[in-house]
Amino acid sequence: MLKKTAIAGLFTLISAYSMAQNTTLPIYLDESKPVEQRVQDALSRMTLEEKVAMLHAQSKFSSPGVPRLGIPEFWTTDGPHGVRPEVMWDEWNQAGWTNDSVIAYPALTALSATWNKKMSWNYGKALGEEARYRKKDILLGPGVNIYRTPLNGRNFEYMGEDPYLTSKMVVPYIKGVQSNGVATSVKHYALNNQEMFRHTSNVIVDDRTLYEIYLPPFKAAVTEGNSWTIMGAYDMYKGQYASQNQYLLNDILKKEWGYKGVVVSDWGAVNNTEQAIHNGLDLEFGSWTNGLSAGTKNAYDNYYLAKPYLDLIKSGKVGTKELDDKVTRLLNLAYKTTMNTKKPFGNVASEEHKAVAKEIGEEGIVLLKNQGNVLPIDLNKAKRIAVIGENAIKIMTVGGGSSSLKVKYETLPLDGIKSRFGKQADVKFARGYVGDIGGEYNGVQSGQDLKDERSADILLKEAVDLAKNSDYVIFVGGLNKSDFQDSEGNDRKSYGLPYNQDNVIAALAKAHKNFAVVLVSGNAVAMPWIKDVPTVLQSWYLGSEAGNSIASILAGDANPSGKLPFTFPVKLEDNSAHQLGEYPGNKEELAAGKGKDQKNPINIKYNEGIFVGYRWHDTQKIKPLFSFGHGLSYTTFKFGKAKADKTTISQNDTITFTVNIKNTGKKAGAEVVQLYINDIKSSVPRPSKELKGFEKVFLNPDEEKEVSITIDKTALSFFDAEKHEWVAESGDFEALIGNSSDAIKTKVKFTLK
Structure with missing residues (x-):
């Protein structure tokens, strides 16, 4: 961060000196000049080496500016629902800062479930303020990949199965973030709709499906939201990887849609210099896991858009037309972000931000079923409330992949319920089941010790006994941010709830009629017990204010108004991608071991075409467990x-x-x-x-x-x-x-x- 401060200081000193000496500012520093003129002036002053240096990383999350000209470096950060903690310059390990804790906002499934465009603006503005306060220039989000299968481990970061809903919700988010002089990087463009084989797959989809289902949110982000950057995906399409793809990046994004912003690679998504030069990529990140161990003094200088590109230019094998276009885009970005002297200072963890997080959580929670009006809890009858389930006490802001956070605080469901009802009722807890007892991701530790070696039978008996002696029973379960659940890098292994939860829920349903199931997840789950359970809440991952948002709905302080942004099928086979399409890939190729490396990618055919989610269920009259838009x-x-x-x-x-x-x-x-x-x-x-x-x-x-x-x-x-x-x-x-x-x-x- 010292480098960035020094460059910004140089910018200020040059301006101050010029004014003191009554001299004319260089055009690129003169804010009275049009940005286009300033960009061309800056470009004309840059050496070939300085131009190429701007195109690739210099650390895990930053890329160089031009120190000689006082053009600052860019600092990026994950993620879509909170600003990621600082890591080491070259490594994923934590930097050990004590001032990089933030507010965690609800994950984007919850935001989309509000169906409230104003709430999306509030979300973006608050998140952008925290990114700005942390001196970040590019926020790596939001994610708008379409929910094709409920097994996708990263669905919790996206906005559901419908391209229209996603398009309308993403635009105000972008505008809210960018009002702070922080760029969004809408991701993952495109067709990255599963985590299995994400680096080694070739998606086969017809153009009609591409344009009707998978591209509209990205188009809206560009043509309506004016997202200043777009992040390429990992998967292949038409035989080229998405972050260096002629059809996606040049033909569609930059030509058809007229995109003038910056295309950023996903971390480690680039693998070919000439394709990266010619096929629309502007800024390369993460091509090695660190900058030190590639056998050279500085591995960043050997990225695909670094020395190999410079050598091609100097040898005369490629020209500089593409180079100047890429640098022009980056300079335009700089004038909106790093060189924007009018951007606000931002703030972090303010009372306003806490209120935004809580309100979005309340509006996003979906009341799926409420037979007999079990909810809201009647305080006149609720003298003893049983809270059962590991997710009532498990921190959910740590884990899940790149969106994992280090937060100022996280109000757990049990704590929120105790805070709201504790003065009027005796709130007691039983574990019910033991799931994931871990609590660390990338060096951020939850500080929880959830180890419990009691048997499933003992845990179940304790839960049932507590339920029978209570006036209300609230089960808090679902999924978590562990690998093979709602997490980046792998998909779920099955559609059902893990950790014996179905048996626990079925037993509790028999034990008490005033029973509500609260599901914490970013995905649909099977519910074999649904006929016996009177009340079900879908509460998503709600961030720092999770417990308070849930308690507010349980008490009736807030009236649930969330609507599902995707369909809950009764069984996995009712989903069109599993009934018609290929998932996780072509069966014959899977059997042959394809997909293990980039030289042998596995094909994934989207045979279901445009019939994704409710488009399939409603057209084929397949009754869902809960329909798209239900709440x-x-x-x-x-x-x-x-x-x-x-x-x-x-x-x-x-x-x-x-x-x-x-x-x-x-x-x-x-x-x-x-x-x-x-x-x-x-x-x-x-x-x-x-x-x-x-x-x-x-x-x-x-x-x-x-x-x-x-x-x-x-x-x-x-x-x-x-x-x-x-x-x-x-x-x-x-x-x-x-x-x-x-x-x-x-x-x-x-x-x-």
Whole structure:
């Protein structure tokens, strides 16, 4: 960090000296000049070696500036829901700082489950302030890869299965972060939808599916959110790795979408100098695990976009056109971040940030089932509350991969429940099961000792006995951030809950009728006990305020309003990727041992095409466990009859749908009005419905509001791969309005000329 301070100081000194001497500032330092002119001036002053040096890392998380010209280095940081602790210059080991603890915000599945675009802006702004305070220039997030299978270990970092919902939620997040002069790096572009074989796979998908399902969130991030950087993925597509891919980076991102920002490689995703030069990569990170042990004085100088690139230029084998384009992009980024003198100072762990984290957690929690109105807990009847399950006491901010954090604090579910109910009720805890007793990732230690050598039978008996002697029973279970669960690097091994939890839940359901299951996870799970359990909450990974957010919902202080951002299938085989597609790869190739190295990648065919998630379930009429968009409330809502402002529209028209919604219950709450479109007769296969609009509306008891959603022909279009364009066919359509994909309340027919 001393280098960065020195460079910034040089920048200030040059400016101050010029003003004192009444001399003209160099154009690249003159803030009165247009950025384009300043960039070209800086570029003209740089040597060939200085240009090449800017294109690759100088440490684990930083890349060089140009010290001679006072252009600062770039500092990057993970991750999507909190600023990662500092590591050593060349190593993943912790740097041992005592001032790099932060607030952990809810993981992005929870943010997406709010279905609230304003909440996404608040999230981005708060997270960006913490990154800015920590002197970071590029935040490596958010993640917008599509939820294709519930086994993907990294789904908790993403925003669900629907490209429209993800697109609308990612844009305000980006704008919130970048309002602090900190760049986002939307990832992982593209088709990185599983962790198994992520370095050694070749994804095979048709262009229509690519454009309709997997690209829209990235396009929105670029064309609407103006994300200043994009991170390439690890996987191959069309035989080229994604971080050096002609079709993805040049043809689509930079040409079709007109992207002027910086393409950053994922750490260790580059493996070919000439492809990196010509195929759209701008900034290379992580090509070796450290900068010291590659047999040279400084391994960073031997990255693919370092000395090998310089040698090719000096030998005349390649020109400098691509080099100048890459450096131009990096200089533009510098004027938005490192050389932006107007950016705020940021702050960390403020009361405002804590409140944002808690509120997002409350709005993201999804009430899946509440038979008999077990929740909210009736304080007049709740004299003894049993809390059961390891996830009630397990720290979840440590682990999970690159998004692992070192936090100021983490309020655990048991602590949150005790804090909220302890004055009125006797809250007691039983372990119920023993799962992962570890608590360390990358040198950050949770400080917990969860070792418990009691047998499963003893743990179960203790839990059941406590349940029988309580007024309410809250089981807190689900998954965790361990390897092969919700974690980077590997996928889940099965769809079911681990650690004998199904047996524990089934026994507790028999022991008490006032029973609620709280699932902490970033993925769907099987629920063989669902018919016997009256109440289920999906609570996600909620960060520093997890326990307080959960307790607030249990008590009814906050009314649940979250909606699922992905489908919960009854069984894994109901998911289209597992029924039709290839996962984790081609079976014959798996048997032959392919996928073990980059020379022998395994093919993964997306045979399900566009029929991902609810598009598959609803079209094939496969009943899900819980549908996309589903989420209950402690109050009730009534939808009126939907109306359209016209019955026939032309290709250039818009059409507005309005519907009245009324809170018919006794508690203030929020409902999400969801608009789906059905193409009644199409020349190509289309889903029975596709989300094309949504609005979250807050209502007091007996309050009624009119909600309007406007669409144009883009909401009616499919991608014609042969023509390579979006097509809206004339004919009849239906607007379907409801509060989940399988709960349509009202319909309107209209015709496109």
